[in-house]
Amino acid sequence: xxxxxxxxxxxxxxxxxxxxxxxxxxxxxxxxxxxxxxxxxxxxxxxxxxxxxxxxxxxxxxxxxxxxxxxxxxxxxxxxxxxxxxxxxxxxxxxxxxxxxxxxxxxxxxxxxxxxxxxxxxxxxxxxxxxxxxxxxxxxxxxxxxxxxxxxxxxxxxxxxxxxxxxxxxxxxxxxxxxxxxxxxxxxxxxxxxxxxxxxxxxxxxxxxxxxxxxxxxxxxxxxxxxxxxxxxxxxxxxxxxxxxxxxxxxxxxxxxxxxxxxxxxxxxxxxxxxxxxxxxxxxxxxxxxxxxxxxxxxxxxxxxxxxxxxxxxxxxxxxxxxxxxxxxxxxxxxxxxxxxxxxxxxxxxxxx
Numbered sequence: 001x002x003x004x005x006x007x008x009x010x011x012x013x014x015x016x017x018x019x020x021x022x023x024x025x026x027x028x029x030x031x032x033x034x035x036x037x038x039x040x041x042x043x044x045x046x047x048x049x050x051x052x053x054x055x056x057x058x059x060x061x062x063x064x065x066x067x068x069x070x071x072x073x074x075x076x077x078x079x080x081x082x083x084x085x086x087x088x089x090x091x092x093x094x095x096x097x098x099x100x101x102x103x104x105x106x107x108x109x110x111x112x113x114x115x116x117x118x119x120x121x122x123x124x125x126x127x128x129x130x131x132x133x134x135x136x137x138x139x140x141x142x143x144x145x146x147x148x149x150x151x152x153x154x155x156x157x158x159x160x161x162x163x164x165x166x167x168x169x170x171x172x173x174x175x176x177x178x179x180x181x182x183x184x185x186x187x188x189x190x191x192x193x194x195x196x197x198x199x200x201x202x203x204x205x206x207x208x209x210x211x212x213x214x215x216x217x218x219x220x221x222x223x224x225x226x227x228x229x230x231x232x233x234x235x236x237x238x239x240x241x242x243x244x245x246x247x248x249x250x251x252x253x254x255x256x257x258x259x260x261x262x263x264x265x266x267x268x269x270x271x272x273x274x275x276x277x278x279x280x281x282x283x284x285x286x287x288x289x290x291x292x293x294x295x296x297x298x299x300x301x302x303x304x305x306x307x308x309x310x311x312x313x314x315x316x317x318x319x320x321x322x323x324x325x326x327x328x329x330x331x332x333x334x335x336x337x338x339x340x341x342x343x344x345x346x347x348x349x350x351x352x353x
Contacts, residue, residue, distance in 0.1 A: 021216030036081035059329040067351025071331035075135035146174035161190035168224030175185040252296035261350035268305035275317035318347035
């Protein structure tokens with residue numbers, strides 16, 4: 001662990017963390033909502049610095065990012081923990097890990113005592129220089145901070161990103177968007193792109209099911225766009241939570257207000273974590289969401305977790321020509337011109353290609 005950044009100290013040895021919108025007041029001996037930022041004798045520590053629980057080489061499409069170096073590989077990294085408590089989390093074994101097993105003495109426990117792979121993997125130290133080296137060896141165009149929530153391992157991500165950028169490796173966040181403007185002001189020179197989850201558009205849903213405030217996410221989306229970071233938005237459509245037509249329209253219209261060039265990925269839910277009683281998202285709801293996005297004026301709408309569908313391909317927003325054909329996370333065909341334009345009507349396609 002190392003001393004955290006973006007916090008202030010108080011005379012009583014409590015601290016104020018301003019990394020995310022929770023802005024936790026952490027008493028001496030306590031930890032933040034994320035479970036991985038711990039106050040020891042008035043000093044805030046980033047608990048899992050250098051201890052990733054996941055290292056993998058993924059297609060950039062898996063993030064999902066469809067308009068950012070399509071067809072390339074991304075070195076993906078995560079540590080345990082999250083500042084959200086989503087009851088429908090698809091990666092709950094990583095993100096919610098610290099809520100079930102104490103974090104403070106984690107690194108001191110015997111590797112075999114957990115019986116679980118995330119804990120065992122996180123006991124191996126991988127320094128920032130090593131991460132960048134692994135990405136280079138794998139021929140990756142980008143490094144993605146993903147699977148859990150990159151905001152909560154900010155110090156580790158920042159040190160990796162500052163080494164990666166001069167070597168021609170772009171940095172990507174796959175995030176819940178709950179970071180503060182202070183964090184973004186500090187990180188954005190190294191951050192090229194982000195996929196941000198917009199999980200719902202009702203404050204009550206964020207408060208009760210996610211344990212966060214919707215406004216913080218909306219602010220981050222707009223702020224990141226203003227900083228010039230390429231952004232794409234993902235909404236996991238959960239039955240009986242965010243699948244009504246009115247809410248889907250609110251989400252689509254908000255994204256359009258940020259920029260109609262912003263891709264919207266609507267993703268199919270599968271029962272996970274505390275929502276095992278819910279069914280998978282019906283196909284007709286997915287199609288309805290897709291149509292709502294197009295009606296709102298969005299140029300690029302995609303459907304995820306729906307294999308072999310036309311809605312995973314990129315079409316020209318002007319003439320409808322199929323430009324990038326995908327099969328799952330693989331790019332089968334890309335006919336964009338060198339100017340990133342449609343060869344048929346010459347319209348420019350938004351993104352970083």
